[in-house]
Structure formats: structure tokens, C-alpha cells
Amino acid sequence: MSARSEKAVFLARASYRQRRLRDAMKVLPVVGVILWLFPLLWQGEGGTAVAVQYVFGVWVLLIALAAFLSAKLVPEAVGEASEDTD
């Protein structure tokens, strides 16, 4: 972590946006897991038909978000200090 002290501690606005975009990409699967585990809490009301619509609705949402984030994400420059800076 000694290298960390030599990196910039703060970023310009554009790179800051990119960092938060990456954070969003990392959180996306967690969001998916939580949303897809919700149906387990349902106590039989609604039935399979509702569950089908719910599961597929979440699916579409995740795909749309992933597509949006991937499009916004600028490919990482080679050698860029990627993970530690904020």
C-alpha cells in the first residue's frame, strides 16, 4: 500500500464520475441477488404467474442497467491507477 501515498488522493470531476460508475457496476449483481431473493418471502399469495412476471421484470431492469452502465463506462487506460484512488 506504499504505492498508494504516491497516487493522487482526489480526482477531477470526469474521473470521479467514472469511479462511481464502476462502483455502480460492482453493486449491480448484489442488487440482482437481493431482488431475486425477495419472492422467497412471499407467503403463497399471487402464485407462480405473479412470480414469473416479477422475476422477468427484474431481469429486464438488470439488463437495461448493465447496458446503460457499460455504455457510459470509458475503457480503462492501460497503466491507470485503477483501484485505490478516490
Add this chain to the structure above:
Amino acid sequence: MVSFNLLVFVALGYVAFLFLVAFAAERRARNGQGGWLRSPLIYTLSLSIYCTAWTFYGAVGYAARSGLEFVTIYLGPTLVMVGWWVILRRLVRIGRRQRITSIADLISSRFGKSRQLGMIATVIAVVAGTPYIALQLQSVTLSFAVFADAGGQVWEAVDLNRAAAWVAVGLAIFTVLFGTRNLDANERHHGIVIAIAVEAVVKLVALLAVGIFVVWGIGGGPGAVMQQINASDVAVWDQNAGRWASLIFLSAAAFICLPRMFQVLVVENNDEAQLRTAGWAFPLYLMLMSLFVIPIAVVGLNLMPQGANPDLFVLTVPLAVGQDGLAMLSFLGGFSSATSMVIVATIALATMVSNHIVLPLWLAAGAADGASISGDVRRVIVTARRLSIAGVLALGYFYYRLSGGGTALAAIGLVSFSGAVQVLPVLLGGIFWRGATRVGAVMGLVTGLVVWLWTLFLPSFGSAVFSAEVMALGPMGLSWLRPEALFGVAGIDPLVHGLLWSMLLNAAMFFVGSILSFPTPLERLQGAQFVNVFADSAGARPWARSGAGAEDLLIMSQRILGGSEAQGIFQREATRQGKEGYLPDVTPDFIERLEKELAGSVGAATAHAMIGQLTEGASVSVEDLIAVADEAAQIVEYSNQLEAKSAEQERTARALREANDKLTALSVQKDAFLSQISHELRTPMTSIRSFSEIMRDSEMTGDEKARYAGIIHGEALRLTRLLDDLLDLSVLENGQVTLHSERGTLSDLITRAVDAAGASGQKIAVLRKPAREAVMLETDLDRLAQVFINLIANAAKYCDADAPELKIIVRSEQGQTTVDFIDNGSGIAPEDQDVIFEKFARLADEKRAGGAGLGLAICREIMERLGGSIAYVPGQGGAAFRVTLPKVQALAAA
């Protein structure tokens, strides 16, 4: 009705079409026109081998039996793909950096290029993968049987087996043809990739076509189908929470760990941009694949007679309503699913078997030590790979025969998944945790494999392997070892049970083994490179010293890569080093690169071992690792030094600039001095010349003559004085003056000066305090007197008070004697105080000045020579000069 022969004809035609596509793609790639083959779309489609015949046919059957649970098999991969930034990006980067050829290679390479780990991972992959291949063979043969049945033939087991055998042989031929063309597993198998991309489209189109037909053609629209779902057997939402969560985890893990998925995800990937697109496009593909599964299942359950196999609804429903064309398309979809999966799985397994089992054994048997013919190792690998392909398919076929091809086989899909994911803890630990060690990895993998075999794989054979007694009471009555109730944890779903225990124990052993053992240097090196793959640090090299000759390395490389390719690498390296020919200098850098090239063909472990033979085991040592750390420290140190040096240079430059400024100022001063001196000399000369001219040219009285001669004499005297002063100053400034040290009292000296200045009898009153003047001096008294005379004369000359007086005050404090000369005139204006000690610094408004303005300059020079100083003291009620006497002499006098 579709005749069976037509079906076979269509299937063969389809296969021929795939062959053509694959050939065309290979040719285009060879001609350098294969850019579009690397497009993200093709990559995304190639991932679709995740959707096998088991999912194509089986998902509907699964849905018919258990409702929505089937969808979990697709949810896991969706999560992994939308989160590609977290794991897949890292895997792909590592795969490219380390030239990884398979998942076994990744694990072996990470843990010090261990052969042992490569073998274990390969064994797990083969054991877990074979049933899955059998499953595909079963799907294809069953779908053939459906058409045969519809055509009036009833297939017996013999017919099924024969069909399975033919399918296996056909697949083996295709895979050998296109899968072993490139030895370098890092190069994409273009033909195969394009073929499975085409198949991906076919199976998606087929399933969507069947689904659309079922919903709108039979079911009467989405609303009606929803009502049918609510009225069906699967209407009630009573999902087993443990299975739901476990299956999402299992499918997500399998998506990364299955050898065939690793092959298309990581090995065949050559650009991270492909992931960006696949990150959302592949989840979309999966969603479309599962969109119509439940409608098909529900409509099929309503439509088909009781007892019909729901696994084949995708085929039998269109057939039942006379849609032969759709059924044919559906058959091709299922056929595509099965074949694409088998082809890639076979390649992946064959690569692993040849690189991690056959080749190490062949090397260990000493076969490599014999005659070293160019390309002989390469031939061994290619042969091994071809035989492995045939062997893997044969294993699948035998497994199919052994299991009887019944429903028992259908259940093996998830069991196979759970076997493949046993590498997950080691895989994730290896790429995220530097502390993971080889010992821990071996312990984790073996534990996982054993627990999986015991709780899931062996029980899946039914009573053929474990008797009912063992299942119920445990082996030899050890009830805590019951396969489906390990440690007495009974009553949960067998799959969840087996997965839970195998993963928990696997991860626990991996962790404990890792923290208790100590890694070898190579392990630590590889660990750092894997975990810090984004850091771009060069780090240590696996080869510290190079004991090998370039020629030996070339011979060995030729054996593995073949003549031209190996020579190409060596020639490029030689050119890079600026050398001619094929033999570059053997630098550690080059050995590292060469090893990676070889690893791309034979795997990291074998490549390392073969290079190790030549370099006589001069691999990296702990000392080398530490040396690298030292090197890093040295670099920091060096850069600090550079920084210091540059600061020093900055200072020097500033000093030089200042010196330059001073020189420039001095030059200006010199010019000013010269013009001043000319002016000073010219004034008396002018009057001397004019008066002497008057005397020469005109008649005048003796009186006048005497007056003029007096003026001329006075001017000549002034000129002489000026020249004396100049000479004096020049002597003093050049340091050529010789000082004559004498002893005397300050009192005598001052008296002498006052007399000499002619001040005692004049208008100015000199006030002294003789008591304080009793100070013994040892210095050049004449020079010091000269200073005093000058100061007193100045006071007499310039003091503008009505009753001018001059106070001479002597102070002796702490061995330092000062003499102040203070008059009661108006003093010197503050802006002039800085310049009075400069040459010719006569103050502008002093018209009556008699000297040339050199007096104070001479005083300052004298005092400096004597080791004292002279300064103007402001604020004393008049002009005040303080002469500080040289210290040493003053002390000696006291």
C-alpha cells in the same frame, strides 16, 4: 408427417453447413480478414454454449415438474455477467497476461505452476464433465427417437445406442478437425467459435419460434396463457427457499468454473471490450431463452396425454398439432445446443488432459530426453489432444450406456454443476487473495472432490453404487457419514446438502491450509502477479539467472512449437535486442517471455518444467524476491537523490544568476567610475590649462602672475591629491597594501588625528572624554589615523550648525571597541546614507565639497583591511560615523 430419413438428411445437411461455415471462417482468419470474428456479438453468442440441450429440452421438463425453479439456472449467469467488472474482467486480464489455456492451467499457474494442482483440477473437470456430455448424447438420441416414433418406428435401446455412438463419432471428427488446428490455445478457434455462434442463433430462434407458436397459436395470447398457468399444477408459489438460493449460487459459480465456459469466457476472449457488450447482451440472450419455457410447459401439460415426457415438449407439442416444419426447427435447435456444448467441452477437457496429465507423464517417463527432433513435442501434444477428444467423447458415451440413458441421467445435470464448482474457492482465492497457497489449494480441492463424490455423485447412481442400507444408516453403521445427512444434518434437500457441505469444507480446508503453510518463491511471485494484475508492476521475474544457452532454448522451443514458429520468436527477440540472426542474448526477460509463449501451448507447469531443465533449476529464490524489494527501494532512493540534485542545481543556477546580476552591476559601476574620474581629472586640468594660456599669451603684472600661478599650483595640488587617493584606493581594493602593526593608545591616536585634520584651531569644537580613550591598540596606527583624520575633516567641512561641534565617543563593550564621531549638523538624508561609502559619492547639494568623494570609500577599505568596520549611525542628532576597531587588537590592548 416428417419422415425419419428426411430428418436425418436435414441433420446431415445442417452439419455440412456448419462445416462449411467453420472452414470459411478459418480461411478468412488465416487471410487476415477475421476482424469481425472478434466482434463482441460473436463473443456473446459463443457464450451461449451455457445453454445446452439439457436446458433447451430439459428446462421445459423442469418447469413442468417444479414451476419457476428452472429459471435459477439462468439467473446465476446473469448476475455474473452484469457484474463482469468484478470477477470476469480480472479473469480475462489474467488469462491474457499469463497465457492461460484452461481453468486447470489457471490454478496450476497461480499456485507456483504446480503440476499436481493441474492434475487435480483436470480430474475434477473430467469426472464432473463426462456425465454432462452423456446428457447431451441422450438428448440428441431421444429427439431422434421422437421423430422415429412419429414416423411409425419404435426405437429400441439398441437403436438409441447406435444413434448415440454415431453422434459421438461425428462430434469427435468435427472437434478434431477444428479444435486441434491451433496448438496455441490462446488463439481463438475461429471455425469453432463461428460455428457455435451460428448454432446459438439457431437455438434461440427455434425456442422463440416454438414459444411464440405455443402462446399465440395454441394458448390464445399471453393473458390466456397466464390464466392457464394459474390453473396448472405449478400455479402455487411454494418455492423451496434453500434450493432457490443454492441454485442461483450454483449456476453463477458453474458459469465461471465449468471448463467449457472458462474456455469461451476467458481463453477465447481477446479483448475486454467484448465483455462490455456481453455484460448485458448475454443476460438478454438468457432471458429470451427462458421467456417461453413456462408457457410451453403449461400448454404442453394441458395438450399432451398423461405420462408424456415433458422434457421433449419442445418437440412433441409442435408435432402433436401437425407443425412439422416448426418441429424440425426445434430439433435443429436442440441438436445445436447439444453439439456446440459437446464440441467446446471436449476441446477444453482435451486441452487440460493433454497439458496436465499426458504431457507431464510423457516428460516424467523420460521420453523428452531422447532424440530432440524439431516439433516432436508438438506432435505428441497434438496426438494427445486428438486422443483426448476421442477419449472424452468415448467416456461420455460409456457413461450414457452405463447409466442406461434413463431419467437418472436427467438428474445428473445439477450434480455435474456441483462437481465443477469445487474449483470456485481456489479460483476466487487465487485471484483475490495473495495468501492463498498451493498446499491450501490441494487440500481444498481434494476435500471438495471427496465430499462431492460422497454426497452427490455416487448417490446419483442409485442403488448401483450405494445400497439402501448405506444411504439410510451410513457406511459400516457410521451414521454421521450418511451421504445425504452428513454429520447428522438430515432433512434438507440432497442437492443443497451436498453443495453446502462440499463448499464449506472445501473453502475451510483451503483457507486453513493456506494460512498454515508457507508458499514457495514462485508461488508468491505468481500470487502477486495474479492478484495485482491491474497494477502493471513489473515485479520479480520467474527466472533470475540464465544458465541456459540460446541454442538449447531454440531447440527446445522448436520441439514444442515447431520450427518456423519458434525461429520466428527467437528472431523477433534478436531484432529487439539489436542483433542479427536467430540467437538472442538469454536475458531473464526473454526467458520469461518465452516461457509464456510455451505456456500458451503446453500450459504453465510444463513450460516451466521444460525451461527449468535447461536453466538447471535456476529459478527464482527467496533472495531474488527480496532483491526485487530492495530494487524497488533503491529506485525510490535514486529518485529522491535525483530530486535533491535537481534542487541543488536550482540553487546553483540561482547563485549564478545572482553573480551575473552582480557582474553586470559592477560593469555599470566601472563605467560610471571611469566617466566620473575623467570628469574629476578634467576640471582641475581645464583651469590649469586656461590660466597657463592666459599667462603665456597676455602681458600681466607680477602680482597677477603670482595669483594665477597660485591658482595653477592649487589645482595641481588638488589633482595630485585626487591621484593619490585613487592610487590609495586601488592599492587597498586590490589587497596589495602592507600593514605595519604598531602599539599605541587610542587617546594618542585621536589627538594626532585631531591635530592633523587641523580641527583643533578651527571653527569646530571637538569634545572628547579622555578617560575612556585609554585603550591600547596594536594595529596599523597610521592607517587608522588616516580614517580618523578623514572623519574629523569631513565633520569640519560639512557640519552646517551655527556652533559646530564634534563629539568623539569611545566605548569598550565585551572586548569590542567602537569610536563614534558625531557632529551637530543636519546629518545625512536617509536616502543618501546607503551611498556615502561608494566612490565619488559626494552628495549632490554639497557645493563646497573639496574632495573627489573618495574619502569615505578609502575609510571603508582601510577598516576592512584592518579587520574592523565603519558605518553610518542614524538618529544621533547629526552626522554620526561609528568606527568599530579590530577585535583582536583591542582585546590585546585591554
